[in-house]
Amino acid sequence: GFTTLGLLAGAGAGFGASAAIARRQALAQRLRMALRAGRPTLAYQPILRLSDRRMVGAEALIRWQEGGIAIPPDLFIAAAEEAGLIGDVSVYVLHKVLAEMAETLRARPGFQVTVNISVQDLLDPGFAGHVASALALHQVAPRSIGFELTERSTAQRHDIAAGIARLRAAGHRLYIDDFGTGYSSLAYLAELQVDAIKLDRAFTRLAARTDHAAAVLGPIASLAHSLQLGLVVEGVEEEAEADFFARLAPCALAQGWLTGRPMPAADLLARLPDEAEAAA
Numbered sequence: 475g476f477t478t479l480g481l482l483a484g485a486g487a488g489f490g491a492s493a494a495i496a497r498r499q500a501l502a503q504r505l506r507m508a509l510r511a512g513r514p515t516l517a518y519q520p521i522l523r524l525s526d527r528r529m530v531g532a533e534a535l536i537r538w539q540e541g542g543i544a545i546p547p548d549l550f551i552a553a554a555e556e557a558g559l560i561g562d563v564s565v566y567v568l569h570k571v572l573a574e575m576a577e578t579l580r581a582r583p584g585f586q587v588t589v590n591i592s593v594q595d596l597l598d599p600g601f602a603g604h605v606a607s608a609l610a611l612h613q614v615a616p617r618s619i620g621f622e623l624t625e626r627s628t629a630q631r632h633d634i635a636a637g638i639a640r641l642r643a644a645g646h647r648l649y650i651d652d653f654g655t656g657y658s659s660l661a662y663l664a665e666l667q668v669d670a671i672k673l674d675r676a677f678t679r680l681a682a683r684t685d686h687a688a689a690v691l692g693p694i695a696s697l698a699h700s701l702q703l704g705l706v707v708e709g710v711e712e713e714a715e716a717d718f719f720a721r722l723a724p725c726a727l728a729q730g731w732l733t734g735r736p737m738p739a740a741d742l743l744a745r746l747p748d749e750a751e752a753a754a
């Protein structure tokens with residue numbers, strides 16, 4: 475019967491695909507319980523302006539441990555998307571960012587925290603309203619919270635334009651994450667109407683490759699510039715990479731091990747310059 479079939483699927487023999495689906499469903503179910511219990515935490519990774527190396531913001535990244543073992547976000551985010559649970563994740567992360575960072579965001583109008591969202595959030599007509607009331611409750615300006623959406627997930631999704639437009643009209647900046655891995659056409663990128671692209675770390679790595687660096691990265695930087703898109707360089711690990719991009723795109727921002735490992739809110743706050751200095 476059904477149970478036997480389930481066991482067979484779990485054992486894998488000839489049922490590899492369905493076993494994988496069952497595992498992801500089980501993972502999503504555990505994530506649902508973890509969210510309800512408030513267990514996942516956030517880590518913040520500093521984002522610096524390359525021209526003066528000042529911290530202008532941070533990305534919020536979800537962290538979830540079960541039984542002392544860290545479960546990689548790439549794994550459970552995909553499971554949450556499949557299970558229709560990603561909206562709950564996005565709202566959870568937004569609320570946690572506001573709980574941990576509202577005071578800082580109110581005191582520093584130039585500082586922005588970005589939250590990763592998914593296509594499902596943009597298709598949810600209630601999402602923008604929910605964001606607006608959460609921010610109003612904490613008296614945080616929309617400009618202080620940005621949203622990231624992976625390039626791969628946006629491919630050929632012409633139905634997300636309205637969702638993007640709603641968030642931007644409210645005053646949020648929108649970022650295309652992992653740019654370069656999703657094969658967007660130029661026309662589509664121009665049509666998307668976002669504020670900036672985050673260059674995937676596979677491209678950042680080319681900076682050290684003298685044979686490819688200028689040929690591949692030059693056109694990407696000028697494309698961003700001519701479309702009036704901001705550029706955030708992801709996965710910056712080496713000083714040489716930061717130098718390369720500082721020369722190529724002086725207005726660009728950088729994020730990576732070099733700017734700091736993802737860290738708890740308290741550690742991020744300790745790294746902020748004091749407000750008098752920030753205002754100068």
Ligand code: C2E
Pocket residue numbers: 519534535536546547548551563564567589590591592622624651652675708709710711729730731732736
């Ligand atoms: P992402 O949004 O592109 O986040 C950047 C990822 O690169 C993070 O991995 C970060 O720890 C890692 N990273 C940062 N700097 C470097 C570096 O210099 N070198 C290397 N090798 N890696 C670096 P993480 O935290 O494991 O997240 C992986 C992905 O999971 C994220 O990619 C994002 O797509 C997703 N994710 C994480 N948190 C959330 C969330 O709260 N909501 C949603 N929807 N997705 C999330």
Ligand code: MG
Pocket residue numbers: 533590622651
């Ligand atoms: Mg991201």
Ligand code: MG
Pocket residue numbers: 651652672674708
């Ligand atoms: Mg990324």
Ligand code: MG
Pocket residue numbers: 652
């Ligand atoms: Mg990524």
